[in-house]
Amino acid sequence: MHRRIIIGALGAAAPALIGLRPAAAQPKNPAWPRALNMGTAAPGGTYALYGPAWGQLAQEATGVQISYRTTQGPNQNIILVQRKEVELGMVTMGVALQAWNGQGDWTQGNRFRDIRALFPMYDTPFHGxxxxxxxxTGHAQLAGKNVGVGPRGGTPGTYYPLILNELGARPSAIRFGSASDMAGQLQDRLLDAFVFASGVPVPAFSELEVQADVNFLDFTEEEVRKLTAKFPEMAAGSLPVGTYRKQERPLRIVGMYNFAIAHKSLPDDLVYEITKSVLGQNARLKAAIAAASETLAENWSKNTFLPFHPGAARYLREVGQQVPDNLVAA
Incomplete structure (x- = not known):
């Protein structure tokens, strides 16, 4: 029997936000749109929980209804925001850099220049x-194995094949799918390992460790040096003991930061209120999802290239952050 690990996007985040007042029936500014759409990601990843958590805060503050579209992750979110099929999304900065410069096979040489940064979210550690x-017990052992890497259009789906190739640990097969699907296949031994990149604790990993005896896969010091030299958008880091219940030691990882994004056409005052509603209520957001402990105004500096929306920059500067003019664009 194939066991699926299903984590509802709203089901996990909403209980911690029960104290929220119902959103106003109308936008608080009649010039604002009545509704916005947000691109999230597939079930089992952090975006599926984090998106509705910050979306509820923004909806309460603005009266603008926010709905959620399940996507493959950052790559698809960027494409959808660029096309204005959704107005809000979430990305990792490595994928955003590829989009901005039109690099990476998935961009097909197109440069996605209508996306704007809103606020920093959290670091995304690569681990398995x-x-x-x-x-x-480690990435070097994945050579010749069946390995799941999450959705094809997500950060791990984009980067993990490159990572494993760089480490000389080429799997016999790389499988793509939602985090919950990858976890189910691992339990059924259809996969030898599931490697991923998401805010921690990864919901699908947390579910897996409850249901089975597992090993967490990190990187050696030499592997970290090799990867950060090859991919300057990555940084070395560590996941402390306690990130997962069955974790027995700190995990050595590489990671890249996540940011919320919006289409450049959104009104400045609306984006200001959205950014303020999220960064100004960190305790409430953190109560909904642990990854939000890093959703702090001072982490704006994790973004060095993607222009901030003027409304977001206004709030960041209002709370003392020195966002330079060359990193703000209408």
Whole structure:
């Protein structure tokens, strides 16, 4: 029997936000749109929980109804925001850099220049999980194995094939799919390992460790040096003991930051209120999802190239952040 790990996007985030007042029936400014759409990601990843958590705060503050579109992750979110099929989204900065410069196969040489940064979200660590019975404890052992990497259009789906190639650990097969689907396939031994990149704790990893004995896969010091030299958008880091219940030691990782984005056409005052509603209520957001502990105004500096929306920059400067003019664009 194939066991699926299903984590509802609203189901996990909403209980911690029960104290929110119902959103106003009308936008608080009649010039604002009545509704916005947000691109999130597939079930089992952090975006599926984080998006509705900050969306509820923004909806309460503005009276603008926000709905959520399940996507493959950052790549698709960028495409959809560029086309104005959704107005809000979430991205990792490595994928955003590819989009801005038109690099990476998925961009087909197109430069996505209508996206704007709103606020910093959290760091995305690359790490993996395998059943303890597999004997797999590190990335080097993934050579010749069946490995799941999450949705094709997500950050891990984009970067993990490159990472494993750089490390000389080429799998016999790379599988794409939602985090919950990858976790189910791992339990059924259709995959040897599931490697991913998301805010921690990764919901699908947390579910897996409850249901099975697992090993968490991190990187050696040499692997970290090799990856950060190859991919300057990545930085070395560590996941402390306690990130996962069955984690026995700190995990050595590489990571890249996540930012919320919007289409450049959104009104400045609306974006100001959205940004203020999220960064100004960190305790409430953190109560909904642990990854929000890093959703702080001072982390704006994790973005060095993607222009901030003027409304977002206004709020950041209002709370003392020195966002330079060359990093703001209408």
């Amino acid at each position: 999980i395998a059943l303890k019975s597999s004997g797999i």
